Amino acid sequence: MLQITNLHAGVDDKKILKGINLTINPGEVHAVMGPNGSGKSTLAAILAGRDGYDVTAGQVLYNGKDLLDMDPEVRAREGVFLAFQYPVEIPGVNSTYFLKAALNEVRKHKGEPELDAMEFLAVVKQKMKLLELNEDLLKRPVNEGFSGGEKKRNEIFQMAVLEPKLAILDETDSGLDIDALKIVAAGVNKLKRPDNAQLVITHYQRLLDYIIPDFVHVLYNGRIVRTGTKELALELEEKGYDWIIQHETVGA
Amino acid sequence: MSTATETIEEFVNKEYQYGFTTNVDTDKIAPGLSEDVVRLISAKKNEPKFMLDWRLKAYRHWLTMTEPKWQKAHYPPIDYQASIYYAAPKPKKVLGSLDEVDPEVLKTFDKLGISLNEQKRLTGVAVDAVVDSVSVATTFSKELAKQGIIFCSFTDAVQKHPELVEKYLGSVVPYTDNFFAALNAAVFSDGSFCYIPKGVRCPMELSTYFRINTANTGQFERTLIVAEEGAYVSYLEGCTAPMRDENQLHAAVVELVALGKKSEIKYSTVQNWYPGDKNGKGGIYNFVTKRGKCLGESSKISWTQVETGSAITWKYPSVILQGDNSFGEFYSVALTNNMQQADTGTKMIHIGKNTRSTIVSKGISAGRGQNSYRGLVKIMKNATGARNFSQCDSLLLGDKCGAHTFPYIEVKNTSSQVEHEASTSKIGEDQIFYCNQRGISTQDAVNMIVNGFCKEVFRELPMEFAVEAQKLLGVSLEGSVG
């Protein structure tokens, strides 16, 4: 589904990603961990198509197509979804209206008929249960005045409505209390299907107790320095990143 | 620079879609302005003596005045002798019904999406169509007359209801008011007149559509609306003009008189004059005086405007709150793109007791547009318990445009309450990216955010107009992004 080969990218003169290789197949859950500033959000942003980054080498194939060549909205319509680390507020734009527009863009792209307000509300009702989301939030402008946890939960709610093929969750767990974490994780698990995949960025192994990854990658200084299974996360929790980093420098 | 910034800067490529001219036979006089021209206009319209006298007084007063320069707008000096002060689509004969209107004129209005054919009309909207300076057709007059409502061209009103015209003309905006109001009083050639008798709620929206067609004409029309006790009317005004390289002057005057107790006048404008091209060539100078007087106790005047056109807009729809408990409102969306300049706002003059006013102004600047809000809230000595609430928000798209706010507050009564809120925001690249990431194109994202920003004002517009206004904003912003 996703094939990242030797991806180098940065901002202006600053190199941030220095040769990322990562392959994600349908049905898989990948976790990416790594210290602050290692490039996790940058990787997510580049996959989603945020402006301002220069890709200096490498390529990214998404279902066989050159992902980096697509406009961000086309990527989204093709099923790439990013749950933002810091979701932005859009004052004046009603959440329901916004999400309906988004879903209809995806449907149009797939050649499916657009949903009218009634049909859309039916979808919303069903997905809302999944995340135990407060209905009032949808009557408000997008993310405006939402608490940190509400914003994160709203991201996953949008994901539930849009049903992406590749979901990238950037630190969705941070800012969530333990109950919310369980609800969100359970929601994400329910959205898992054999034909879609998830890339979960996190600092805490705690999340991985609920969302069980098939692979765990450690990103350090713009490179994936270690790949393992769920146990790697446990080990990291115990020994910290220094352990890997030292290991890495010694090994190199 | 990131491409999002670049795209926001491109904010301006959409062509003005009403920029066509119509080939109709026009009766126009030679360019220039003099006492003879004023007399000629009055004679062409076969006006009673009081009108000519009033025009001449206005003209002589105008000669003593100088053009105002205090507004935040820059333009080359206007040569008032180069303009044509009277141009009218030449009727083949005296018009008896709509069927006799020049088919070219009817086609023009069809192109504009305004049908003058009563059969095909938008339900519940009576239209007075003004081309260049002259009213060409008023629909539904007969039906309205059954309820005692007078809705006709100003020219007709002068002929058929001279006593009403004489009584109220200039009662809100005297010819001495300002430079452009004086000019208008001297040379105005037509406009709309509306009178709602006691206790009558006008059953349909009344609408005037202004169109400038002939080159080098100034359009000077006058609207006068009078509402008696308990009367209600909702009035819509729309405007377009062909694309021309030269600037054309539009200096209208609108007077609203909420005469009786609990009378109410709601005046909505969607102004879409030609704004000029990307480099600021051409476009309409829109220097308009709009004012209402709430004379009756608990009377109400409400201005709602959506201003997207004109090269320069300079207008301050105002309300004089004279009757006790009277209420004035001003809701405005002003958009400037490319080289457009808008200096707009309102004046609320509180004279009576417990008078209230609300001001909601939304300014959107894109391209190199300059948008100024200028508002005056004046509470006079006897206006015990007067209240005002003002809110002025600005939205910037890109970093070459500007927003300016000039609120003036004068309070002479200590029991009054005046509140002012202001904000400036920018459409951020991360907002756009967030929308993109959900599958929404940049253009749609901008429209969505702009419409959300204007919501409080659109809510005040009559339904069809609100839809129209949203579309118009979309068109005006097209090409501005992505």
Ligand SMILES: Nc1ncnc2c1ncn2[C@@H]1O[C@H](COP(=O)(O)OP(=O)(O)OP(=O)(O)O)[C@@H](O)[C@H]1O
């Ligand atoms: N637009 C930018 N301009 C300059 N530097 C940037 C930009 N984006 C990212 N960086 C830098 O690149 C590095 C990686 O940032 P990134 O946000 O990807 O880290 P992260 O792994 O997500 O960290 P965290 O765990 O704190 O979220 C940081 O040093 C950051 O300052």
Ligand SMILES: [Mg+2]
């Ligand atoms: Mg991050």
